[in-house]
Amino acid sequence: MVNVLGYQLSPKMIKTLDFLYTHRAVTIEQITRGLGYKQTYSSYKNLYNLVVKLKDIKLVDSDDIKHSSKHIYYLTKEGHELMTRYKNIPSTKIGMGFNNDLGYFPYDLYKYPQKQTSHFSLIVELSLHVREFNRLPRLKKITNIRSLAQKRRMTNIRSIKPEKNIKRIPSKYKPSQNIHSNALQNKDVHQILFRDNLYASQEFMIQEKNKSIKLHYRPDAEILINNKLYAIEIDRTTERGRVLIDKFIGYRRYFDYLKQNRNPLPLEIVFITEDRDKDYGLNIRWETLTNMFFKILGEYSTKVNLRLITINETKKFLLGETGKGLKQLKGAVDSLAAKNDFIFGDTIRRLIGEVTGDSYIASRDQYHFYYFGKVQGYETINWINALQFKRDIDHYNIKEHGSVIDNIVPVFFYVDDKPQWVGSEILSKNRKMFERSIFFNIRTLNYYQDTFPARKYNNSLDMM
Numbered sequence: 001m002v003n004v005l006g007y008q009l010s011p012k013m014i015k016t017l018d019f020l021y022t023h024r025a026v027t028i029e030q031i032t033r034g035l036g037y038k039q040t041y042s043s044y045k046n047l048y049n050l051v052v053k054l055k056d057i058k059l060v061d062s063d064d065i066k067h068s069s070k071h072i073y074y075l076t077k078e079g080h081e082l083m084t085r086y087k088n089i090p091s092t093k094i095g096m097g098f099n100n101d102l103g104y105f106p107y108d109l110y111k112y113p114q115k116q117t118s119h120f121s122l123i124v125e126l127s128l129h130v131r132e133f134n135r136l137p138r139l140k141k142i143t144n145i146r147s148l149a150q151k152r153r154m155t156n157i158r159s160i161k162p163e164k165n166i167k168r169i170p171s172k173y174k175p176s177q178n179i180h181s182n183a184l185q186n187k188d189v190h191q192i193l194f195r196d197n198l199y200a201s202q203e204f205m206i207q208e209k210n211k212s213i214k215l216h217y218r219p220d221a222e223i224l225i226n227n228k229l230y231a232i233e234i235d236r237t238t239e240r241g242r243v244l245i246d247k248f249i250g251y252r253r254y255f256d257y258l259k260q261n262r263n264p265l266p267l268e269i270v271f272i273t274e275d276r277d278k279d280y281g282l283n284i285r286w287e288t289l290t291n292m293f294f295k296i297l298g299e300y301s302t303k304v305n306l307r308l309i310t311i312n313e314t315k316k317f318l319l320g321e322t323g324k325g326l327k328q329l330k331g332a333v334d335s336l337a338a339k340n341d342f343i344f345g346d347t348i349r350r351l352i353g354e355v356t357g358d359s360y361i362a363s364r365d366q367y368h369f370y371y372f373g374k375v376q377g378y379e380t381i382n383w384i385n386a387l388q389f390k391r392d393i394d395h396y397n398i399k400e401h402g403s404v405i406d407n408i409v410p411v412f413f414y415v416d417d418k419p420q421w422v423g424s425e426i427l428s429k430n431r432k433m434f435e436r437s438i439f440f441n442i443r444t445l446n447y448y449q450d451t452f453p454a455r456k457y458n459n460s461l462d463m464m
Helices: 011-023 028-034 041-056 077-086 114-135 144-151 181-185 241-260 282-300 311-322 324-338 342-351 381-401 424-429
Strands: 002-004 007-009 060-064 071-075 167-170 193-196 202-208 211-217 221-225 228-235 268-273 305-310 359-362 369-374 408-414 438-441 446-448
Touching: 002 011, 007 011, 011 028, 011 041, 011 071, 011 077, 028 041, 028 071, 028 114, 041 060, 060 114, 071 077, 071 114, 114 193, 114 221, 114 228, 114 311, 202 241, 211 241, 221 311, 241 282, 268 282, 268 311, 282 305, 282 424, 305 311, 369 381, 381 408, 381 424
Parallel strands: 228 268, 268 305, 369 408, 408 438
Antiparallel strands: 002 007, 060 071, 167 359, 193 221, 202 211, 221 228, 438 446
């Protein structure tokens, strides 16, 4: 035992208090995972007995988690003061929250929101997924994708051979500006950084009618990947109607502020839901989110990606964003290019940043214009970029020929999760183009055309 400011504490107690201080409120299972102990009954029991001792000396307290037999544990005011002094954090310290750069917060502000125990527990769960992902070994060699490409032969799309009279159409829109291009170019996988809403919240001022108005930007958390910021929203599907609208309006105001001050926007807004929602209503929730996103944040939809994943898909999401997953994509593209597949070789190669050409490819005889965009499951940006592609082609063709070419074919390629249809209002307004969409699995080299949604769409934002 060690005397720490008047308390007799074991090294394991100090380690546990430090974890509680950093994460604010956690379950026994989360402490066990976070400290790297084995996930066994005896580990849980031993840690529970230790936490009970910390409760007895008034350093730790607990709350029930609704609709669960679990409890969430957090530092008392005395425990918070003890650990602040133990970690030597002065009251003037302003930390960033990333990489254990902690600052000082009064206890009333530091304490987790007790009316949202389940919500906050998911934030901690996300932080643990990030921590565990950072411990994974780096991928050195990808072979399965290349071997698949060598064994299988594509049909239909691949049979569209490049013709001698193919011409390149200049455009202001550059496929090489795909959001994943920087991640692909980085040879090393950098550590992913996480911070919760205590540090992610920002206060900013805007001018309205000659008045200065103080506003707050409050995501649930933020993740930093390859120096790109991802805003995180824990979505338990309890926020509906006006509350959800206000959330997107808050993002729009903050993005306006960033734009006015020439500061970078977050790369993505990632909604993370409980895993049970994967089978119950995830598509309906996605329709609601994308309709609101396009209507309220439409002007930013080509710059900020909206994404929806479940909490158990976090590590797969991180794999794709760090560049590890993109190595698989690169292996498949290289194989296709080696087979002289002009469309799936050169075009995708430029799209992911390997070639910096500023042009599109079109067949003068067939007048087929293809937009290639990577879409993994529930995300928006390349659906909108496909529309931007159409506007660019229309602008060029009107200028050159005085008419619009109505034969744009979006080709959405993916590795694991097939693309999901986005906001119904966007789809209905561009039905003729999107019903021709081709979905291409670059892992298996299979393609398909999904049934275009035929339902009548609700234009109201007050949906589920």
